[in-house]
Amino acid sequence: MLITGIKSKPIYAPLRFDEGGRYHLMLGLGVGREPLRRVLDEVRDQQALAVARTEVLYVPAAGDTGKATDQFALPGLAAVCLFGNSNALLEDFRARLGRSLMGTRLYVAGPESFIGMAMKVALDFNLNKDEIRAEECGTLARRVRCIHCRAITEDVKTNIAQCIGCGLWLLVRDHYSRRLAAYMGVMADAEAPGELPEIREVFL
Amino acid sequence: MSGGQTIEVVVKAIEQVTPLIKHFQLASPRGEALPAFSGGSHVIVVMRGEARVHRNPYSLLSAPQNLDSYEIAVRRMDESRGGSHFMHDRLRVGSQLEIAHPVNLFGLDKIARKHLMIAGGIGITPFLAQLEDLHGGLVPYELHYSVRSAEHAAFLARLQAREQEHVHIYYDSENQVIDFEGLLSKQPLGTHVYVCGPAGFIGRVLDAARGCGWSPSHVHWEQFSAPPTGDVFQVQLARSMKKIVVPQDSTLLEAIEAAGVDVPYLCRGGVCGFCQSKVIECDGELLHYDHFLSDAEKAGGKTIMPCVSRARANHLVLDL
């Protein structure tokens, strides 16, 4: 029943600076800071103009109290904004996209659920795959959408998880929707009620 | 199935709209509705001359809502391989033609947040149909149209009557040029740019878009230039066991068709990739004129687009 090798799980690659872009908008959450710093190192090697056209939006990990300038020590950046949580960041991000011009590239670094939510916003602005780069880091926990009641269960770390909406035990399929920013969860014991496979922590 | 089934049409009206451009109205001989299409589509017009058959692509410029007739515009090319001359000199009201079903390789992106259309000269034609699709809709759009002079501006009255606030016209004769960089550097996120016109014109827009950081998926272009002519060369068709000669002013595809061998095609302009054919042997040089193959594929010499490309070789064998 656990179908493997599904090809709709997104594939991520290490973030690289995109020289083809004119404006660069970088989003990070928690350990996503490292990839962003790496890209900023690349930006530093560009002309000053590239630095001045780069904005960073970041949610520090809990307990990380460093100052914004320490987080991303590259003078001349157009903006470095810190947020208390990813929702606040995404709201600002949406407003920014509304003001952005063609030529903008998006860089996202963080857990897949964060990347997914950011991509969902980007989709509303018709950003295509050649305008977005993302690197997955941090927890592999998944957003899971129950196919039966449509509720979304956040932070799923196990192969089987209980739906927050209807309480069914869901098997997490490797089938991912960008529109929903979630994986599909399907009742795990539908064929033999009560017969659940062993629950294992697989998305850490 | 090459071009697929063709549709019979008669020429219902001809109008000389500029010194070089003729406008044709084509309708079903039995007065039936023609197949529906989307803005940006072209049809391949089959012209049966005495000496040879021409098949040229022309954009449909009539309103997609009106299926009583199709409209196309043909610019008389200086050095025509005969297609545009045939259309200009031989067609009369009542002439019979065959056309293939419309194909759209230049469609509007349906989730674009804005459409920016840039036309050079005869390149206005696909946009005329697209404007009909966009008219009255919610998505903002602009057309920038560059022409030699007022005299050469085809369909000006039509554009100005319906699309006034969306259309910007630039006359070469008055030194008005489109500032591509200026235009492309201030477009909101989610804009798509579409360009149609002469090769150099398209090239400048593509360069400007790249310079302004546009990603390729937001940039669309279409160009129907007459396929290049060149030296005579010989080809062997391995599967159909034929040996043919490609004349100077005929394309490889036309020569193959004239020999009775069918090759599938959509655009006949080196864009769609449909006619791609395998090269089995070639002792000389393939002259790739298409926009489909990658540079590596072109250099590889294993494949060719016969609708536009040629060869300089003594011994060329295709898997056809």
Place this chain on the structure above:
Amino acid sequence: MSVVFKPDETFRGEFTYSNSVAAIRRFPLPFAEDNYMYSVNIEPHAPGPKGSVTEFAFDVDEHYVAECKERALVLAAEPLRYQALPHMMSSQWDCLELVMESLSHDYPQLFSLERRSNAWHWINRPLGLDQRFTFGDVASLPCEPLDYATRQAQGDFVVMDQRDGDLWAEAGMVTTQADWSMDFDLGMTFREWHGPVPLAHEMQVFDRALKFLLNLRLGAPVRRLNWTMTVHPRLDTSPENYPKWGQDRARVTAKDAGDLVHLRVELQGLWRLPRSNAIVFGIRCYLISVRELATVPKWARRVHRVLKGLHPALVDYKGLTRYRDAVVEWLAPFDDGAPTTPGAGPE
């Protein structure tokens, strides 16, 4: 062949669905050989022999009325089994035109369509519908055009927008599906949507199919067959309702496999749509019980051999794991080892 409908047969509850002898003879068996593997088995959707399921663009058979009723039941319980993103409206009208034009042209005794410019008049006699509406005006129909048209057609429909070198599944009526969900898959690219299909990606089946479909021409539709198996003649084997049908799989025994298990064949048709340049993907489902199949000796041998030799990844993906052996056992007595004639026909 004039169709005699069986309006009262059911695809749930008592499962009274069955095939007449004539329906069995025309069943589109997807196995031309004694073994099965994926292939890009796409062919032109050209008119097939008289009376065959491919004689017309859309096949209307004895199950038409019952299937439309079943669809209405599913939609009443779960309206989201029909979905369309806003930019798909022109393709919705394209689909409506395709369905209505085809049905009225191919079955004039059942359906009629009169068009006076945009004023259309549609009559569906089997379902007792008479509708005048304005083509292009959504308000003139009781529901959205794709919804309206496909409630009156057998099989599922997915409409794919073409952009950025890909096809995007962005509208659809999906109530008779083999374990996939339009609600979940809405907005996916061709590859994402087919993500769960094993082996095919490695074989580049989808890459090649996509390349082919991007160039699909107006007036030149194509088709292919696909298959799986279902316990009971249940059309709605959606993941949404898996809790309702999942247990069926565990109940099959070698004794009742012939009656419980059904071969489920999808006749998939693909059309380029004119006004929207989108592509509509029709997925017409045919069900036949293994017992009905076995009334054709060649098919009994063929299906026995195909199932016996099926690749394990396909057994898993098609959800046959729990009962494949039972079906093989049930069919075994019908397979005397004699060679089968080539082709899928009943002989």
